[in-house]
Structure formats: C-alpha cells, structure tokens
Amino acid sequence: MKALKYINILITGIFLMSCDDQIYPELNDAPEVIVVDAWVNNKPEDQIIKVTRTQPYFDNSESVGVAGAEVYIVDNEGTRFDFVESTNGAYVWPYATETFGTVGNSYSLTVVADGNTFTSTSALNRVPTVDSVTFRFEKESAFGTEEEFYMGEFWSRDPEGTGDTYWIKSYKNGQYLAKPGEINIAWDAGFSAGGAIDGLIFIPPIRDAVNPFDEDPNEEDTFLSPYEDGDSLYVEVHSITPAAHNFLTQLYIQIDREGGFAALFDTPLSNVPTNIVNTTSDDIALGFFCVSAVEGNGKRLDVSQVPQEE
Template sequence: MQSNTQNILGRLMTQIGWPQKRRSAYLLALLSTLTLAGCETVIDAKLDQGPTQLSVDAWLTDALGEQRIRLTQTAPYLQNGAATPATGARVGIRDGKGRTYLFTDPDNDGFYSWRPTSPTDTLGRIGETYTLGIEYGGQQYVSVSRMNRVPAVDSIVFREEKVNPISEERGFQAEFYVKDFPGAPDYYRIRFFRNGQLQNRPNDLITVYDAGFSSNGNTDGLLFIRPIRQSINPERLYARNDTVRVEIQSITPEAFFFLAELRTQISNGGLFATPPANVPTNIRNVNTNGPAATGFFVTSAVRSRTARVTDEMIRK
C-alpha cells in the first residue's frame, strides 16, 4: 500500500513541477506519518482490583473542641468515585497517663469524633504519647504518635509586588516569621488559608526540618529561612483586605517523611514521571498475617496567626 501511494504521489509532484529534493523530503515525512498512524493499537487493560483495605486518616491536635478520625475503604485504581466509608468500627485513643478517649460515628459516615466534656478541655498535650486502637472487620489495628513542641508564629507582613515582571497589575506577597527551637531536631508542617479557605495544591504541602528544608541546612534554632517564610502565597497574589491565616504544626519524623513521599506521589506526572508507589503507613495490624491498612496517624500541636492586608501590615 505504501509503495502504491508513493508512486502515485511521485507522478503527481512530477506533473506539478516540484524539484526532486523537495519531492523526496515531502514523501519521507508523509510516509512516516502514515506508518505511525497504521501502528495505533487500542489496549484494553484489565487491572486486578486486589483486596479492599482499611484506610485511616487520623490527624489529631491540641486545639480546643472536637477531634475527628476518618475511616474509609480503599478503592480500585481506576475508580474515581468517593471512597466508601468504613462504618461499624470501634475507635479509641489512650495517652501515656492511661486516659482513654472514645471516638463514635453517630452519622454512620466513617467520620469518628470525640467531643470534650468542657469548653477548655483538649485531647492533645505537648510531650504526651498517644496510642490509636481500631477494631474493624474482625481485625485490630494500632499506631503510636508523640505530640511534639511547636513555636509560635511571631508575625505576618505583606509587600506590594507585580503579578509578573511584564504586567502592571500589582498584588501583595505575604511573609511570616517563626523561630525554631534550639536543641533536638524539630519537624513541622505549614498550612495557610486565604479568606478562610485552605490552600491545598501539591506545592502547598510544606514541611520544615528545624528552620530549613532538610538536615543539611544546619538551621537549628534559627529564624525560618526566607523560601519557607514566603511559601504561604497562592497562585495569585493577595489583594487588599484579604485575610491570611498561617498554621504551624509539630509533626514526628515519621510524619515528615510520610508527607514528603505523599507530595512526591501527588505531583508525579509529566515526561519524567516514575511508576506510582504505595505511600508508607504507621498503621499496624496486630495480626501479622491479617490484611494491612493504609493511611497515617499523627498527633500535632498547632499554633497560628491571622493578618489582613491593610496599610499598617504592608512593608516597603
């Protein structure tokens, strides 16, 4: 077929009067396109669904008020629907002093909650170690996390900037100030909110080691480095009267590496993407031969500060 097509096109271009060099280049490009088009094959991949696993999202803090743990069931790789709630579980937390906190699921939607008996009571206390216990599907799962120290957010300021170098449109860039504790290594997560809405792009998953990005920075006890201080800016700069809230959360070393791997997986794409991999978990089945779980358990002390883009908060 390709030979007949080549002969026909060759005679046609001779009649038109195309030069020989131009005819050869055109024929080569056209035949390459036809060859590639003829190689197209539809592959209907049938992936093994595998067993369903318990997935745990347990991020508890020392903030006042309700604490929640979400339990779901894992879904097949190509399923895009909402995760199926894991209902009917027994969920509890025990601290190092023997205090027990029971979590219930009154709405039967997989969200298990604990509510304090007094407005000033908290579940989390800095320096305390907590054990999570879950009974689900005839299996018992456990995990342990320590609530570490966290520094206060000293201040938030704004500077007026161009939206981009070639635009006359201007906005405001935020910068916050926190100083790391000296001494033992400290691990943190930074979250920020614009007008009450959590900014949740892959790039907004910000983790900190002491006052830098890793142990190689030698930043123990220092002010957070500038790239971290300026990491609380969304895709578009802030406008006047926007409200910005910054949270700094203490995390464990295991949670630090879990979040780093999570960031890698959710931003894994493009030409140099690597095969997807399971993110590690600290949820353990007591029965070593029983089904494994996914997810993570973290206890975190939280400090925050809120600022509004007003004249008195803008710096030159």
C-alpha cells in the first residue's frame, strides 16, 4: 500500500512538472469582422456608437475604426437620430438640450459599412430610481489578523412586474469599476429569471457588488478596504433588455478568467452571441445594440458618520 502511495505521488509530481512548460501556439489570422458597439442611453451627454474591425487574438493594440459608415437609429414613432462620424470608428449623436429616447419606445439601428447593411432592434425599458447610497463598517478576523473595511451599497427597489433586467455600474472617485469580475447585472431584484424575486429591494450580493476588492501591494493575501475616508461612490442602474442580460452573462463567462491550472477547466473561448444582423450578405458582425434608461445616486464616505462595532 505504501508503494502504491509513493507511485501516486511520483505520478502527480511528474504531471505538475509537465504543466510548467509554456507553449506559444501559432494561430492563423481569421478574416476581419465588423464590430458594432452600440450601447445608447438617456443620460444628458453625447451618445456614441463605435464601428470597428476585429484583430488577431494576441494583438493588444487599439481596434481599428471603420470610416465612412452611415449610422442612424429610428424609433417606432418615425424619429430618426443620425450619428455623425468622429474619430477612429466613433459615430456621435450630439447631446444638445434633450436626452435620447423615451421609455416604452422601441428603436431600430442601421449601420451601412463595407457595402453591407447591419441592423438591430432594442426596447427602452423602465428603470427604478436609486434612493440612496450608504456605507457600513465591517471587521473580520482571519489567520490571526483582524481587518477593517468600509463597504458601500446602494438602495433601489425593482418595480412590480417580472422580466425587468438591469446593468448596475459603479464609480469610485469618478472612476468606473471596469474589471471583468465587476460586471454587475440583475434580473428583477435577483440574479436570474428563475429567482422569482420581483418588486423587492435588490438582494445583498447585487447591492454589495459595487465594492472594489484590490489586493494590498505591501501584504500578500490581504485586501484593501473598498473605500476610505473621503472616497466617493456613485451607482447607476441601467435598464437593459433580456437579450442584453444574456449577452453580458456570456461576456462575463468569457473574460473573467483567473488563469493558471484551473483555466484548463474553464468554458472554451468563443465569440459572444450578437443581435447585429447583416441584411445584405452572409458576412457576420459582432457586438451588441441596447438602449437604456439610467438612474443614479452617490455619496462621499465620512467615517465619522458611519456606526462602528464596539
């Protein structure tokens, strides 16, 4: 039995050593594909749609924009919004005095580029108000050390009636929390359609997902407090379509990868499903079109105003 145990250890050691070898696969360049990044909302600011081309997998340079495209949106009432070409594939609807869109309307996107016409549709759904943003003090003990945190959260109630979907965006000191693991989406007041959580305040994991958890560069396996005295937190709730909720779910799966040995068991890399349709030819496009209503609220942390445990 001991011999069998030693053999198992030896085999495991050989397997782990074999995982140390790095490989650099040569990938054939795939044909370029147009990408339409069309997330439009009713915030009082310019709305931007980006039309770019795909690039090789290991190319980390900025995507190349598509010039000379025609980009416009038409709502169900016949109002047309023309997006004017700016730089590097950005097409802008300039905000003047009126915000884009009306809740309850539907919108059709058209992009004409490279001899092809790409189309998509989206509804502009309702969004709840963000009643407040608050902070709380927490103390945790682990491995003989005690850590203190200031955590932020937002308070908002999903309206009654199932099927509302949201993308919650958070900003610390004006900086958008854009890490893959910080994608925060909700179906009604919970995570998914099967949760049956309707007409309630968003559940705690969604409220708490507005906190950044960064490792302390000076101490291994230690995390910094998400917020310190004087830091600000601003939270926006964007209404999205169920299709956009699925798109962001799949996007999260594709890009939130820790690497290492566990990566062997991750879902294989693949293109995320798109709602951009080529009506001219069989050439595919990537990207997504969604129109959102937005509500937000924020607060600056004053530790003297936060109750602390005795």
